[in-house]
Amino acid sequence: MRKMDENTLQILKGGSEQDLMQTLQDFSTKNAQVFTFPDIKDELKEKLVDALLQRLQTASSSQCHCLCLQALRLFSREKNRLGTMVTENGLSHIMQLAGLEHYAQQGGDSITIQEGNPEVTIEAQKCLCNLIFNSTQAQSVCSRNGCVEGIIQRLKTYKDPDLPFDIKFFDMRMLFLLTALCTDTRPKIRFELHGFTYLMEVIDLTLRDEEGRGSGLTDQEIDLCSEILKILFNLTVTIDRNNIDEEEEAHFMRLVSVLRDLLVCKTISKDKKEELHSHTINLLINMPKDCYEELLIPLNEGDVGSVENKDVEFDGKNMEAIVILLNFLYRRLDRPTKSLKECLTPILHCLCETCRANRAIRKFCKSKVLPPLKDEVKHLPEEGETLRNKLCKLLTSPIMEVKELTADLLFVLCKENVARMVKYTGYGNCAGLLANRGLMLGGQGGGDYSSDSQDSDTEEYTNLKDKINPVTGRYEEDKPDPLADMSEEQKEYEAMKLVNVIDKLHREGIIQATTIGADGRPTPVSHVLELTDQAGADVPETAHGSDSEPD
Numbered sequence: 136m137r138k139m140d141e142n143t144l145q146i147l148k149g150g151s152e153q154d155l156m157q158t159l160q161d162f163s164t165k166n167a168q169v170f171t172f173p174d175i176k177d178e179l180k181e182k183l184v185d186a187l188l189q190r191l192q193t194a195s196s197s198q199c200h201c202l203c204l205q206a207l208r209l210f211s212r213e214k215n216r217l218g219t220m221v222t223e224n225g226l227s228h229i230m231q232l233a234g235l236e237h238y239a240q241q242g243g244d245s246i247t248i249q250e251g252n253p254e255v256t257i258e259a260q261k262c263l264c265n266l267i268f269n270s271t272q273a274q275s276v277c278s279r280n281g282c283v284e285g286i287i288q289r290l291k292t293y294k295d296p297d298l299p300f301d302i303k304f305f306d307m308r309m310l311f312l313l314t315a316l317c318t319d320t321r322p323k324i325r326f327e328l329h330g331f332t333y334l335m336e337v338i339d340l341t342l343r344d345e346e347g348r349g350s351g352l353t354d355q356e357i358d359l360c361s362e363i364l365k366i367l368f369n370l371t372v373t374i375d376r377n378n379i380d381e382e383e384e385a386h387f388m389r390l391v392s393v394l395r396d397l398l399v400c401k402t403i404s405k406d407k408k409e410e411l412h413s414h415t416i417n418l419l420i421n422m423p424k425d426c427y428e429e430l431l432i433p434l435n436e437g438d439v440g441s442v443e444n445k446d447v448e449f450d451g452k453n454m455e456a457i458v459i460l461l462n463f464l465y466r467r468l469d470r471p472t473k474s475l476k477e478c479l480t481p482i483l484h485c486l487c488e489t490c491r492a493n494r495a496i497r498k499f500c501k502s503k504v505l506p507p508l509k510d511e512v513k514h515l516p517e518e519g520e521t522l523r524n525k526l527c528k529l530l531t532s533p534i535m536e537v538k539e540l541t542a543d544l545l546f547v548l549c550k551e552n553v554a555r556m557v558k559y560t561g562y563g564n565c566a567g568l569l570a571n572r573g574l575m576l577g578g579q580g581g582g583d584y585s586s587d588s589q590d591s592d593t594e595e596y597t598n599l600k601d602k603i604n605p606v607t608g609r610y611e612e613d614k615p616d617p618l619a620d621m622s623e624e625q626k627e628y629e630a631m632k633l634v635n636v637i638d639k640l641h642r643e644g645i646i647q648a649t650t651i652g653a654d655g656r657p658t659p660v661s662h663v664l665e666l667t668d669q670a671g672a673d674v675p676e677t678a679h680g681s682d683s684e685p686d
Contacts, residue, residue: 139175139183147186152199155190159202163209170212181218184210188225191232197252200232204258211265221266221273227280229266233259234302235285253299260305267312277309278317286310287328293337300355307362314369321370331370331386334363335393342396351401357411360397364414371421379423391422391429398430398456412463416485424492430456431495449499457496460486461503461522468525476534483540490547494585501548505559509595516561516608523559527608530564542568550584553577561608573655638663 139162146158166172172180187203195203207229211220219225230236234256263282266273277283286306293303310330313320324330338360345352352360367390379387397415402408419427432453447455463482470478490497504522511519517528529541546568549555553574556565569575592600599610618626640646641663648666652658660666 139179141179144179144182144186147183147190152195156199156202159206163202163205166209169209172210172213177216180210180216184219184225188219188228191228197255200252200255201258204229204232204255204262208258208262208265211262211269214269217266217270217273220262221270221276223276223280226263226266226273226276226282229259229262230277230280230282230285232256233263234289235263235282253302257299257301257305260302260309264305264308264312267309267316271316274313274316278313278320283310283313283320283323284328287324287330287333290330290333290337294340300359304355304359304362307359307366311362311365311369314366318373321373325370331367334367335386335390338363338393338397342393342400345400349401351403352407352411354404354407357402357404357407361411361414364397364411364418368414368418368421371418374421376421376423384423384425387423387426388429391419391426394419394422395430395432395456398459409463409466412459413481416460416463416481419485420481420488422488424488427489427493427496430489431493449502450495452495454496454499457489457499458503460489461500465522465525468522468529475532475537479529479537480540483537483544487540487544487547490544497548497550505545505548507593507596508559509593512596512599512603512608513610516559516564527560527564530560530567538567539571552579557605557608559608561604562606564608569655570657575651575657576655634663637666 143158143162146154150158175183184207187207190203191200207220211217220229227236232251232255234251263273263277267277286309289302289306292298310324314324341352341356341360345356374383394415397411402411432455434448434451434453447453447458460482464479464486467478467482486500490500504526506523511521517524517530526541526545529537530545532538532541542565545560545565546556549559553569554577556568566575602610602612604611621629637646637648641648648660648663649657650660650665
């Protein structure tokens with residue numbers, strides 16, 4: 136039987152448990168991948184849902200309850216026609232079966248009922264997830280009927296090894312949906328229920344269990360941690376990072392430390408590690424800038440030189456977490472162009488925030504992304520397979536968000552110094568960023584960075600420096616002067632031909648001719664002859680300046 140009809144309704148209402156189970160088993164099996172039921176009329180579906188909810192209130196077997204909940208779960212996939220399932224009474228009963236019936240005792244303590252068959256609990260949780268996702272009414276009811284409190288109460292019992300993983304996972308899936316779709320649940324969880332702390336403790340507990348085994352996080356553990364990271368993202372996405380009290384700052388410090396542990400921990404699955412790092416990076420973006428120091432582990436005198444991977448030692452600190460972030464970026468740079476925005480914007484944003492906020496992280500990232508130039512200046516900055524090459528290529532990406540974040544990251548690594556930016560990327564590649572910031576005439580950005588004190592140009596770069604084209608950022612051999620054999624009249628003739636072509640393009644709206652204004656930004660001109668006011672203007676002198684970097 137592929138669909139439900141009036142005969143099915145009679146079985147649901149008064150049939151034997153055996154007939155009911157056979158009917159529901161057949162329906163669930165044949166509709167496992169179905170998400171809409173257009174053949175079932177609204178009135179009939181409402182009666183079927185009511186009958187299933189009534190059956191759930193009888194003293195039937197756990198298997199019968201599971202099959203009733205499976206049918207409700209299939210019906211709950213529809214965005215409309217949810218009927219009784221999203222009423223106060225319907226949701227309350229499903230919550231009870233999910234072990235989330237919550238009430239307060241005298242004295243302020245609270246209890247969550249968790250008795251019952253785990254399979255029934257999990258099926259009820261799945262129903263609630265679908266209903267919360269598809270119905271604003273269910274979202275509203277579950278945000279105020281004790282569902283959130285019930286989840287947080289059960290969260291405190293996650294140390295229990297007998298508590299099935301699926302119950303933990305679907306608890307967190309529900310909490311994620313509620314925090315994503317009902318913004319008023321966020322302050323309740325953070326401040327009233329102290330959920331922020333309990334969620335961190337679950338991740339910490341999971342990491343300690345992994346350390347005890349030494350085999351790496353399992354796929355299930357990563358799935359659970361990923362759901363928690365998504366919840367924590369929702370809880371922190373709207374915070375004022377520049378205005379937090381000492382207690383909140385301590386919580387964020389602790390959280391960043393936990394995130395560092397997630398970055399460096401072992402995992403059994405390589406693909407799952409990528410997913411875990413992705414969620415961790417998303418959450419790092421929300422952290423207050425002073426907390427990024429927790430990504431680094433100071434090396435004691437006895438530790439220096441004893442770290443297995445020497446590449447992570449820098450300035451007396453263990454930079455393993457930052458190396459992982461840079462490697463994550465490098466892998467994402469090879470993704471197909473169609474998914475560049477989704478793949479790159481979080482990690483680029485994360486590195487911008489951490490490098491801007493923390494001097495040690497910025498210096499380390501610069502050493503990896505923009506090392507001192509040597510013979511590579513003989514090639515265009517965007518040619519090659521290094522991080523610098525790949526990022527310079529993105530400076531002309533048609534995807535605006537990717538282009539701007541890439542330029543921002545490189546500019547921060549250059550301490551927002553125009554000369555250094557031009558040196559590593561070429562004036563043409565970074566012209567968009569300089570134009571947006573009013574720095575076309577050179578100068579320094581508004582960042583708060585230490586002063587320059589040491590010339591870091593390599594000998595190879597110094598020898599080639601005078602022949603580097605600042606526009607392309609590449610060494611070029613001297614070329615014959617194409618005007619050398621022309622008379623003054625010929626030069627003037629060719630110049631006017633060029634003016635006429637530019638004027639035509641300008642008048643037809645194909646290009647917008649501009650000059651550089653006093654504020655360093657491009658200023659449109661009404662006629663191309665205004666460009667002659669800047670005839671002979673060269674690329675800013677700062678483009679040829681040396682790259683100085685403090686110790």
